[in-house]
Amino acid sequence: MTLSNEQLQGRCERFLSAQPHMRLLGLRVVAAQPYRVTIELPVQERLYSCEVNTYLHGGVLTTMVDHASSAATLCALEAFELCPTLDLRIDHMARPRQDQPLRVDAECYRVTNSVLFTRATLYQQDRTDRPVAYAIATFMRPGAGHTDPDFKALIEGEAP
Amino acid sequence: MTEPLNDVLRQAHEQGEYQPLIDLIPYARIIGVRCERLGDEMIFRLPFNGDNIGNPTIPALHGGVIASFLELTAVFQLMLQQQAPTLPKIIDFSVDYMRAGLAKDTYAMCEVARQGRRVANCSVTAWQGRKREPIATARAHFLLGNG
Numbered sequence: 185m186t187l188s189n190e191q192l193q194g195r196c197e198r199f200l201s202a203q204p205h206m207r208l209l210g211l212r213v214v215a216a217q218p219y220r221v222t223i224e225l226p227v228q229e230r231l232y233s234c235e236v237n238t239y240l241h242g243g244v245l246t247t248m249v250d251h252a253s254s255a256a257t258l259c260a261l262e263a264f265e266l267c268p269t270l271d272l273r274i275d276h277m278a279r280p281r282q283d284q285p286l287r288v289d290a291e292c293y294r295v296t297n298s299v300l301f302t303r304a305t306l307y308q309q310d311r312t313d314r315p316v317a318y319a320i321a322t323f324m325r326p327g328a329g330h331t332d333p334d335f336k337a338l339i340e341g342e343a344p
Numbered sequence: 345m346t347e348p349l350n351d352v353l354r355q356a357h358e359q360g361e362y363q364p365l366i367d368l369i370p371y372a373r374i375i376g377v378r379c380e381r382l383g384d385e386m387i388f389r390l391p392f393n394g395d396n397i398g399n400p401t402i403p404a405l406h407g408g409v410i411a412s413f414l415e416l417t418a419v420f421q422l423m424l425q426q427q428a429p430t431l432p433k434i435i436d437f438s439v440d441y442m443r444a445g446l447a448k449d450t451y452a453m454c455e456v457a458r459q460g461r462r463v464a465n466c467s468v469t470a471w472q473g474r475k476r477e478p479i480a481t482a483r484a485h486f487l488l489g490n491g
Binding site for chain 1: 348349352368369370371372374394395396397398399400401406407408409411412413414415416419431433434435436437438439440441444
């Protein structure tokens with residue numbers, strides 16, 4: 185990986201900004217380095233339901249982990265490729281607390297010619313003692329020339 | 345067990361109008377989940393909404409939104425068929441993506457393979473054109489009751 189952490193973070197931030205649903209959730213890139221990224225969901229009152237006393241219910245964590253895992257693939261490839269998710273599994277171990285931001289550390293731990301493999305940990309203040317969830321996912325590489333060139337330029341920061 | 349949930353669910357069954365139940369979960373409201381009852385079957389619908397786009401080049405729905413729609417379909421299906429309804433708690437969730445979710449309405453149905461006292465096992469399918477050409481399928485386990 186010849187890209188610096190700053191270059192990778194810029195790539196991840198442009199990728200996030202290009203996706204309307206990510207902007208809607210208010211996600212932000214905390215840090216990026218080769219093969220790894222950390223993304224944060226700030227405390228969001230509108231995702232708390234007082235009627236049924238639940239926070240981040242019904243797939244918010246899945247959306248977040250899908251995005252973070254996808255961003256981790258951006259940190260594992262020299263040139264941007266838009267890799268669709270093949271599958272994703274998430275194990276939920278604790279209910280998220282509504283008074284703390286939620287972070288996800290995602291890592292692309294294996295790159296092959298066709299497939300990328302990722303794993304991710306969701307946590308709040310204490311990463312090691314009490315993770316909120318673990319997730320693994322696989323992504324399909326589209327092959328050379330199959331990523332839209334305008335979108336590639338946008339994510340690589342080369343847009344006019 | 346929460347009183348509002350019981351009240352909302354009873355009214356939903358009586359009136360055949362399920363939106364107040366769906367709106368109890370903020371993320372369901374945000375992505376815009378709808379529900380229709382056909383006989384004894386519940387079909388869930390996610391109307392196209394530009395805010396749910398992940399990939400702007402196709403454009404395609406965000407994979408996380410599709411997964412969440414599948415998860416919410418299972419949650420509501422379980423709530424609607426429980427005798428003493430509680431909010432099912434997700435244990436694990438596994439989604440397979442088959443096709444890009446295009447800029448149009450998406451539908452989903454959930455089959456509960458087994459519902460025990462404490463755990464339910466669900467399979468969910470999401471499609472846009474034909475149901476036998478799904479855009480994604482998922483399996484999930486939920487903890488029921490106050491366990």
